[in-house]
Amino acid sequence: MTEPFQIDPPDEYNQQLVNQVHPPDWINPQPDGRYNLVVIGAGTAGLVTAAGAAGLGAKVALIERHLMGGDCLNTGCVPSKAIIRSARALHAIKKSNDLGIQVDPESVAVNFPKVMERMRQLRADISQNDSAQRFKDLGVDVFIGEASFLDQSTIQVEQQQLDFKKAVIATGARAAVPEIEGLKETGFLTNETIFSLTELPPRLAILGAGPIGCELAQTFARFGSEVTLIQSQTQILPREDRDAAQIIQSQLEQEGVKILLNAATTQVSRTEAGKRIQIDTHEGLQEIIADEILVSTGRAPNVQGLNLEQAGVEYNERNGVVVNDYLQTTNPAIYAAGDICSRYQFTHTADFQARIVIGNALFKGRSRSSKLQIPWCTYTDPEIAHVGLYAEEAAAKKIRIQTFTQELKEVDRALLDGETNGFVKIHVKQGTDQILGATIVASHAGDLISEISVAMKSGMGLKRLASVIHPYPTQADAIRKIGDQYNRTRLSPLIKRIFEKWLYWSR
Numbered sequence: 001m002t003e004p005f006q007i008d009p010p011d012e013y014n015q016q017l018v019n020q021v022h023p024p025d026w027i028n029p030q031p032d033g034r035y036n037l038v039v040i041g042a043g044t045a046g047l048v049t050a051a052g053a054a055g056l057g058a059k060v061a062l063i064e065r066h067l068m069g070g071d072c073l074n075t076g077c078v079p080s081k082a083i084i085r086s087a088r089a090l091h092a093i094k095k096s097n098d099l100g101i102q103v104d105p106e107s108v109a110v111n112f113p114k115v116m117e118r119m120r121q122l123r124a125d126i127s128q129n130d131s132a133q134r135f136k137d138l139g140v141d142v143f144i145g146e147a148s149f150l151d152q153s154t155i156q157v158e159q160q161q162l163d164f165k166k167a168v169i170a171t172g173a174r175a176a177v178p179e180i181e182g183l184k185e186t187g188f189l190t191n192e193t194i195f196s197l198t199e200l201p202p203r204l205a206i207l208g209a210g211p212i213g214c215e216l217a218q219t220f221a222r223f224g225s226e227v228t229l230i231q232s233q234t235q236i237l238p239r240e241d242r243d244a245a246q247i248i249q250s251q252l253e254q255e256g257v258k259i260l261l262n263a264a265t266t267q268v269s270r271t272e273a274g275k276r277i278q279i280d281t282h283e284g285l286q287e288i289i290a291d292e293i294l295v296s297t298g299r300a301p302n303v304q305g306l307n308l309e310q311a312g313v314e315y316n317e318r319n320g321v322v323v324n325d326y327l328q329t330t331n332p333a334i335y336a337a338g339d340i341c342s343r344y345q346f347t348h349t350a351d352f353q354a355r356i357v358i359g360n361a362l363f364k365g366r367s368r369s370s371k372l373q374i375p376w377c378t379y380t381d382p383e384i385a386h387v388g389l390y391a392e393e394a395a396a397k398k399i400r401i402q403t404f405t406q407e408l409k410e411v412d413r414a415l416l417d418g419e420t421n422g423f424v425k426i427h428v429k430q431g432t433d434q435i436l437g438a439t440i441v442a443s444h445a446g447d448l449i450s451e452i453s454v455a456m457k458s459g460m461g462l463k464r465l466a467s468v469i470h471p472y473p474t475q476a477d478a479i480r481k482i483g484d485q486y487n488r489t490r491l492s493p494l495i496k497r498i499f500e501k502w503l504y505w506s507r
Contacts, residue, residue: 007067007074008196013120020124020131021068028143031162035061037361038155038164040147040306043070044347045338046170047130048354054139058362061164062140063147063157069130070172071191071339072347078126079195080215082119084379086110087222091255091381098418110223112200119195149311152331166333166361169306169313169321170354173339176300178207182268186275188293197292201225205277205290207265208297209236211378214248216294218380221257228258228288230265230279237378241391241439244384247421248441251382260286268293301340319343325368326360327353335361344374375453377446382422385449388437388456391427400430404462404485406478408442413473419443424478426452426462433461433486448476462486 005022007014018024021042037053039046042064050062067074094105128134132142145158155162175190177183189197191212204220206213209231221227229236229252236252236259237245253259260281267278274289301320308315312331314322321329321336328335335357338350352372359365375387394401408414408422422441429436438452455465466483470476 009198011117011120013117013124016124017067017074017120017127020127020133021074022064022066022144023132026132026142026144028145028158028160029141031061031160032059032141034163034165035059035141036164037061037166037168038162039063039168039170040155041070041170041172041302041338041340042068042130042135042142043170043172043338043350044072045172045340045350045354045357046070046168047135048351049168049170049337049357050135050140051138052355052358053362054135056358056362060140061143061162062135063143063145063155063162065144065146068132068135068142069127073123073127073130075192075195077347078123079119080191080212080219081379082122083115083195084215084219084381086115086118087219088381091222095418110200112223113198115223116195116198146305148305148307149313150307151310152312153333164333166335167311168357168361169308169329169334169336169340170338170350171302171306171340173299173301173320173345175295176298177295178265178297180207180265180268183265183293183295186268186270186293188268188295190295194294201290201292203274203290204228204292204294205230205275205288206294206296208295209233209259210239210296210298211237213294213296214252214378214380216296217257218252218255221252221255226258227256228260228290230260230263230277232262232264234261236261237384240378240384240386241425243423243425244386244439244441247382248378248380248384251380251421299339299345303340323369325370326366327357327369328360342369344376346374346376349374373453373457375449377449379446382419382441382443383445385440385442385445386438387449387453388435389427390437390439394427394436399436401427401436402430402489403427404482406481406485408475408478411473411475411478411481413475413477414442416473417443417475419475424448424482426479426482428462428486433463435461435465442475442478444475448479451476451479463490 036058038061039050040063050060054060093108096103135142143157147157150156204225205228206217209229217227217229235245236249262282264280266280269276277288279286303315314330321341323336323341337353337357339345356367377385405425409420414420424440426438427436435456440448462483470480
């Protein structure tokens, strides 16, 4: 039997979730000889690896110490996108006067407890896909408990020993908490605890303006929190295109988020007025009072307690498990996938790395993780989506590029939707139409980026992309317009003059 487990608040939906992903009556099976594959960690990477290998006939064991489904289901993608959807709906209602729909914005209110209850219900419903019982039904031996390596071919979970031919480390990552005086004593939230809130904090301070920080800053500001976003670097979303990040910063500030850049949090303490945060900025020391503090300053790999030294697996506390391009660790019989070893910490990356591991570990494949073309999206409003190289990366690699940009304010559907705050930007290799990278800022940029990902994966350049008919009017027409931009650069000065004269006389 597993130890009793509880997620706050202890309502019917969280109980349903626990029953699926950490069932209190679960009895670990008796190890059945030597396993073809033992997977440690039941987040996306571990679940895909276990299900895929079992489906191919391998004898598979899966070990999870906490919640099956990992970060994505329990504390990441699923809960965050659920509440983001509610915040978008609220914002749309308040802005509907711009569309000729008469609404009193002051009369529109959020029922925050109901928003969070809806999120918990949806999370519980989705959890069936990641449940212990489902994986048992797929033929996987599911063990709930702490796993550690005894040697290079044996893993201990609770009091049982599992012998393996191959193993996969997929233990993911957790919120990294900075060393700030008084922070731990004062108390704080991370992505792992903020979704347990049942009351809206009137004042919310967020440390770190990466994707999680920006998404939740906008969401809680729309719900009515007074939000301060504290960023140590010179821009929010520091990995993103500067023009794209500036659009999001302007949008957040327009919606009432106070943003402090080049700011270092030096001390936190508890007072009668709330949690006091001292911040060192270029304008000097500042002080703010918040009811809750959300820490979103990065992620740390879950390498503790695995006894990796005993398994001959090299790792470090900052970057996690060391792997080669085939996702093989320094022990040739042990692989890794997902956030534990990847700089691209996304659910879809973990999914496709797991597919690589299955082929390489079980069938002596030679698939390379560096060949994966990984798009990503930050789900602010508007969204930022990206794939391939940024201009700065191309310059660092001494690759000459040509950049084409299409502003959404020149796209008819964006005008009709009232969503002109954004652009499509595509980089091609100088002198060719080969697409090297793209950034999209749009209301549904995460959906639009896939067209460019498909083009890059299939070797389709901007010339051919321009010949693809897009329905009119759609915001995706911005991509086709960039293809037209490229084609116009291929016209010689003579052809341009002839064409312009033809247009003049054909009027």
